[in-house]
Amino acid sequence: MALVIHHEPDLNHPVMIVGWPGIGNIGLITADSIRQAVEAEELGEIEPWELFFPNKAVIRASILTQMGFPTSKFYYKKLVNRDLIFFIGEEQPATRESMYAEGPRAYEMANIVLDVAEKFGCGRIYTSGAAISLTHHTLKPKVWGVANQKSILTELKNYPNTILMSQAEGRGSQGGITGLNGLLIGAAKNRRIPGICLMGEIPDYLSRVPFPYPKASLSVIEVLSSVLELNISPNVLNDMISQMETVIGNIYQQFPQDIRERLEQRKQVPESRQQTTITEEDRQWLNEHIDDFFKKGEDKGA
Amino acid sequence: MTEPIKYLSQPKFNNPALLVCWESDAGQLGEKVVDYLVHELEGKTVCEINLVDFFPLGGVTIEKDITLFPQSTFYFIPDRDIVVFYSTIPRYEWSKFFNLVMDVALETCNAREMFTIGGMVAMGAHTAPRESWATFNSPEIKRSLTYYQLSREMDYETPPGARPTLNSYLLWAAQQRGLHGATIWVPIPFYLVNNDDPAAQKKVLEFLNSRLYLRLNFARIDAEIMRQEERLARLSQEQPEIGRIIKKLEGNLALSETENETLIKEVEECLEKS
Numbered sequence: 001m002a003l004v005i006h007h008e009p010d011l012n013h014p015v016m017i018v019g020w021p022g023i024g025n026i027g028l029i030t031a032d033s034i035r036q037a038v039e040a041e042e043l044g045e046i047e048p049w050e051l052f053f054p055n056k057a058v059i060r061a062s063i064l065t066q067m068g069f070p071t072s073k074f075y076y077k078k079l080v081n082r083d084l085i086f087f088i089g090e091e092q093p094a095t096r097e098s099m100y101a102e103g104p105r106a107y108e109m110a111n112i113v114l115d116v117a118e119k120f121g122c123g124r125i126y127t128s129g130a131a132i133s134l135t136h137h138t139l140k141p142k143v144w145g146v147a148n149q150k151s152i153l154t155e156l157k158n159y160p161n162t163i164l165m166s167q168a169e170g171r172g173s174q175g176g177i178t179g180l181n182g183l184l185i186g187a188a189k190n191r192r193i194p195g196i197c198l199m200g201e202i203p204d205y206l207s208r209v210p211f212p213y214p215k216a217s218l219s220v221i222e223v224l225s226s227v228l229e230l231n232i233s234p235n236v237l238n239d240m241i242s243q244m245e246t247v248i249g250n251i252y253q254q255f256p257q258d259i260r261e262r263l264e265q266r267k268q269v270p271e272s273r274q275q276t277t278i279t280e281e282d283r284q285w286l287n288e289h290i291d292d293f294f295k296k297g298e299d300k301g302a
Numbered sequence: 303m304t305e306p307i308k309y310l311s312q313p314k315f316n317n318p319a320l321l322v323c324w325e326s327d328a329g330q331l332g333e334k335v336v337d338y339l340v341h342e343l344e345g346k347t348v349c350e351i352n353l354v355d356f357f358p359l360g361g362v363t364i365e366k367d368i369t370l371f372p373q374s375t376f377y378f379i380p381d382r383d384i385v386v387f388y389s390t391i392p393r394y395e396w397s398k399f400f401n402l403v404m405d406v407a408l409e410t411c412n413a414r415e416m417f418t419i420g421g422m423v424a425m426g427a428h429t430a431p432r433e434s435w436a437t438f439n440s441p442e443i444k445r446s447l448t449y450y451q452l453s454r455e456m457d458y459e460t461p462p463g464a465r466p467t468l469n470s471y472l473l474w475a476a477q478q479r480g481l482h483g484a485t486i487w488v489p490i491p492f493y494l495v496n497n498d499d500p501a502a503q504k505k506v507l508e509f510l511n512s513r514l515y516l517r518l519n520f521a522r523i524d525a526e527i528m529r530q531e532e533r534l535a536r537l538s539q540e541q542p543e544i545g546r547i548i549k550k551l552e553g554n555l556a557l558s559e560t561e562n563e564t565l566i567k568e569v570e571e572c573l574e575k576s
Contacts, residue, residue: 049397054474057466059458063438067466067474 003112005044009076009120014083015228016122018113020092020180023130024213026200027181028088029237030128030220035086037232040075043085046112048072051093051105072109074116081229085120087113092180106180110187117193124194128220129181131168131199132207136266137248141201141216143223144168146177148189148196156196159223165199198223205255205263206248214240306402309349313378318385319514320413320481322403322472325373325390328421329490329499335419335506336377336388342518345377345386349406356392356399374399376406383514385411391468400475408479415443416476416483417513418469419506421499424489427551428534432505436484439473443482450509452486491551492562493569500526530573537572544568 019031048069056068070090077084093105117125131144143162147153157164176182177197185195200216214237225232252260321339323332339345351374353359362369372390379386385407392399407413436452438444444453460466469485476483486509488502504523511518538545547561557565 050395053396054466054471056460057458057470057474058460059437059456059470062436062453062456063441063444064470064473064477067471068460 002047003044003115004047005074005116005119007041007043007076009043009078011076011078011083011085011120013121013123014076014085016085016087016113016117016125017224018087018089018125018127018181018184020089020127022092022179022181023132023207024200024202024211024216026130026202026213026216026220027128028090029212029214029217029240030198030200030224031086032088033217033221033236034084034224034230034232035075035077035088037236038077038079038084038230040077040084040086043074043076044116045074046072046109051109052091055091076120079230084228085116085122087116089180106183107187110180110184113184114188114191114193117188118191122193124196125185125188126224127181127184127195127197128217129177129179129197129199130202130207130213130216131165132204133168133201134266135201135203136263137203137206137215137245137252138267141219142168143219144199144201146185146197146199147194148185149194152194152196159198160226161219162198162223203263211247212240212244214244304352304354306352306355307349307406308352310347311349311378313346313348313380315378315385315411315413316383317412317414318383320385320387320407320411320416321510322387322389322416322418322469324418324420324468325388327419328423328495329488329497329502331419331421331488331490331499331502331506332388334498334500334503335510336386338503338507338518338523339379339384339386339510339516340377342522343379343382343516345379348376348378348385349410350375351389351399351402351406355395357390358393376411379516382516384510384516385413396468396471397475400472401479403472404475404479404481407476408481413481415446416472416481417510418472418483418485420467420469420485420487421490421495421502422487423492423495425551425556426489426491426554427548428491428494428499428501428531429548429552432489432501434486434488434505434509436486437470437473438482438484439477440482443484446482447484447513450513452484452509493566496566497570497573498526498530500530533572534569537568541568 017031017034019028021028048071052070054067054069057064058066072089075086075088093109135141143159144165145156145159145162146165147156153164156162181197185197188195198220200220202213202216206213218237218241221232221236222234224230323336325333327333353372353374357372362371364370374389377386377388387403407416434452435454436447437456473483473485486506488505490499490502500523504520504527507518507520507523510516538548544565547557547565550557
């Protein structure tokens, strides 16, 4: 697995922001939106051949002319307050059956990202992902936070619209973050690089749909914009959010009325959501039917 | 440490062609083509790729009471111009896997060209003539196969969300190592995808026979084609509904979802019984 660095910029204790795909593509959209907003430049990449199954073949006049692979790129931006490095992975190195990375390849990739963080003297790493929550899609998603060192928990507690994962919906002290967004801050801990994972809330009933949930990304972007003083426009994801709200609204109207009524209660009592959970039977029903709703939504041109 | 390749024999090679076939291909294309070549021409095992890096080996899969286990084997065909690689589709580490295939092809066998084969699901009837076509990894091999009329001058890009085929990926891997290659595609009627399709198998064998001067005897596969045609003709007679559906396909008419399902079910039962 080869790392290629195109530039050697002189960066001043940069912060690294990392995004990989996952539920609702929350982490990927977060990192990539900030990268675009600050107009970061390409720094380097991890060569894809050993990690990924290709994602594009181009055939011209029956001759295979091109084979495309998912990219895993680093970017950088020098700013007045602090410099930034981004790592954006189009895919997690996984088997064909799973979208989440695991095993030696995932650990190897996490360590290459950390090698770059160390090479440029990163003092902090942020990853981001999804927090599957008993929320409602019309509510503003909160952000759940996890740190890899006790010393930064106090700072994390003071982030806007953010709660510690242990305090979310009566979860208690146990939890987990699947895939590289979690693995990376775990591996960073062993190298003593402070790391935080910020997870935007996505309603449980939307967590299995194969579409983005940009509203949660926006919540994470707002947090990062505030703590890193990036001044990212709150309208940065407006188009994507309004497009997805139309799609989700159409599908929601197709849920059986009793399920919808129970979900509606979440809007009234957002502070005690654990009491407004849908039944296991409802959850199973939604899991079995949610893909069909989205197919219907597509047919309607949504 | 286990070696990535386990050699079982060391025959002398004279710039052979490499044929790559995959297990679980539509219409049992890969399995039956390899079976035909290795058995008819008395192929011998050259080497095997060590499975451990490419397949989950925590147990066995069972299908219709038969255990399945991955294999990745190279066969040498004495006195002929071909080496055959037959493999289960690897589950991970594809790049490493293809590089091992190329190592054996180029360094052990000194292969001059590569062919992979693939079954393409088709909506036509089994009675329609089978026309094979190809994708190539270089203009040179496309040119050298002009006589076989395999090119459809096709333009294609993988649509978003889909993935290239394993054969395309292998063609690309061969291109990176400078080995000219082509994938030969054969249509498989959709209701034969999970069954045996000897007519499609013969189409591939005919191409290989002609290109590589294999001097194949087609008697056994001709008999299989005839047997299957008789079975399907009998099915059409015994069940007029099936006959009607096949007639519709022969007339290039679209089938309803129910007709599709009925045809698949009845053909599978018929071929399994016999």
